[in-house]
Amino acid sequence: MRKGGRSNKAAQDVSLNDPFIQAPVWPQQYAHDVKRMLTYQIEREMASQSLTRGVMAEMMGTSRAALNRLLDPENKSVTLQTLEKAAGALGKRLEIFFND
Numbered sequence: 001m002r003k004g005g006r007s008n009k010a011a012q013d014v015s016l017n018d019p020f021i022q023a024p025v026w027p028q029q030y031a032h033d034v035k036r037m038l039t040y041q042i043e044r045e046m047a048s049q050s051l052t053r054g055v056m057a058e059m060m061g062t063s064r065a066a067l068n069r070l071l072d073p074e075n076k077s078v079t080l081q082t083l084e085k086a087a088g089a090l091g092k093r094l095e096i097f098f099n100d
Contacts, residue, residue, distance in 0.1 A: 036073040038083070043071060045090045059089035 046056055057067040062085060069075045070082055080096075087094040 031076050032073065035076050035078065038078070039071050039073045042086055042090070045092065049090065051090075056086075056089055060085040 046053075051059070053064055053067055053071070057064045060067065060082075062082070066082070067086075070078055070086060080094075084094050
């Protein structure tokens with residue numbers, strides 16, 4: 001447990017309930033917030049593993065240009081296959097679910 005009683009895992013979790021993710025006023029804004037959250041999580045994990053974009057792209061079996069599109073919060077055209085590749089390269093499992 002960290003100081004303050006929160007576990008390290010809880011401190012690292014990012015969700016759409018976090019304050020930097022605004023309540024969706026328009027579907028486009030919500031999509032932007034989701035992509036920003038995904039980008040943040042991937043970049044944070046890359047940094048914690050000391051992975052450069054070049055190494056990450058190689059581990060994903062893709063180009064740096066494709067990885068740059070994935071990490072661009074303004075580019076919302078990301079596929080599940082790309083997200084699965086990123087998760088696998090980071091040693092993670094992709095989970096997607098619906099919430100009320």
